Amino acid sequence: MEKNELLNPINIGNWHLKSKVVMAPMTRSFADNNTGTVGKDIVTYYRKRAKDGIGLIITEGINPSLRGKGTFGVPGLYTNSQVDAWQKVTEAVHEEGGKIVAQLWHVGRLTHRELTGGFPPQSPSIIKADGLVHRLRKPYETPEEMSKKDVKEVIQEYALAARNAIKAGFDGVEIHGAHGYLIDQFISEVTNKRTDEYGGDILNRLLFMKEVLNAVINEVGKERTIIRFSEIKDDIPDYKWANPEENIKAFIQVFKEIGIQIIHPSTNNFTKKMTDDMTFHQLVRKYWEGIIIGVGNLNTKIASEAIKEGTIDLAAFGRPLLANPDFINKIKEGQPIKSYQAAIDLKYLN
Numbered sequence: 001m002e003k004n005e006l007l008n009p010i011n012i013g014n015w016h017l018k019s020k021v022v023m024a025p026m027t028r029s030f031a032d033n034n035t036g037t038v039g040k041d042i043v044t045y046y047r048k049r050a051k052d053g054i055g056l057i058i059t060e061g062i063n064p065s066l067r068g069k070g071t072f073g074v075p076g077l078y079t080n081s082q083v084d085a086w087q088k089v090t091e092a093v094h095e096e097g098g099k100i101v102a103q104l105w106h107v108g109r110l111t112h113r114e115l116t117g118g119f120p121p122q123s124p125s126i127i128k129a130d131g132l133v134h135r136l137r138k139p140y141e142t143p144e145e146m147s148k149k150d151v152k153e154v155i156q157e158y159a160l161a162a163r164n165a166i167k168a169g170f171d172g173v174e175i176h177g178a179h180g181y182l183i184d185q186f187i188s189e190v191t192n193k194r195t196d197e198y199g200g201d202i203l204n205r206l207l208f209m210k211e212v213l214n215a216v217i218n219e220v221g222k223e224r225t226i227i228r229f230s231e232i233k234d235d236i237p238d239y240k241w242a243n244p245e246e247n248i249k250a251f252i253q254v255f256k257e258i259g260i261q262i263i264h265p266s267t268n269n270f271t272k273k274m275t276d277d278m279t280f281h282q283l284v285r286k287y288w289e290g291i292i293i294g295v296g297n298l299n300t301k302i303a304s305e306a307i308k309e310g311t312i313d314l315a316a317f318g319r320p321l322l323a324n325p326d327f328i329n330k331i332k333e334g335q336p337i338k339s340y341q342a343a344i345d346l347k348y349l350n
């Protein structure tokens, strides 16, 4: 039997990845809610996936500051004790021959002062989100408009968290620029009504992302920085780009200007067409020759075909890896992949 394409190793920059399977970033809310530190249960959780043979683990979203926190039990990378705690995770993953990057996640307006140390949420403009804060179940608060000084400070917070990630032994970082959180709030015309250089046309709205990426790359290097971006927004289920191809071209223009090498376009449905004849990842590939991580309700067949035809280089799986900590082993042995059940798989850190 031919070996599944997902099981082949691959070298990306200085990383040697044991397989082409990536663990998608998934918030689990098992960190200490007061200190933002991770414990032994989280060390075991990531060690298990590295031991199974996942090529690259992207962690759950990690806050670069307390003000970037959007739900309970989210870890941080802005205190020494948080760095020390993460070090145990990275050591465990490395002992098993795996690679792990820290996803840096600032939620912007999608939070409440009860989670952010008493401060109002930050956002490019004073526009409140509809809906309730995750688990807190209170309406999102009206955010404060970030001044230019705030913008500079938040960029420095990302840079410091990236530096801390390397201190903690991570192999790199992923910047969460997707799903309607702070960076995406700058990118979207719905949430960004600024009249300074951070607002206006799409290239202006991408400036905040560009400055964050430049600051992070300055700390960790181009070959160790991943950017995640998307059309989808967690708080606006029906949101659509008016002109997907033009938007994608603008993103890629900026990525090329920065010199980033690994991009992670995020959708919940990899095979869904975004234009008449192309999916999100196919449109991205049309303009991008670098590394692409695919994601979105993938199964092993769709993922390995997409890699073979060149649409993507690596395939990220989220929910299947919660239900199957032995995902790679199951592919190797030809065993069925268990389907995800939120009631069980989210409740326990298996």
Ligand SMILES: Cc1cc2nc3c(=O)[nH]c(=O)nc-3n(C[C@H](O)[C@H](O)[C@H](O)COP(=O)(O)O)c2cc1C
Binding pocket: 024, 025, 026, 027, 028, 060, 061, 103, 105, 176, 178, 179, 228, 266, 267, 268, 295, 296, 297, 298, 316, 317, 318, 319, 320, 346
């Ligand atoms: C429980 C859970 C938590 C998630 N948390 C994050 C997150 O912290 N950061 C992020 O970028 N995406 C997050 N996502 C989205 C996943 O990374 C992934 O894109 C999505 O689940 C689609 O992949 P899948 O169909 O293989 O599950 C989360 C998804 C789930 C199911």
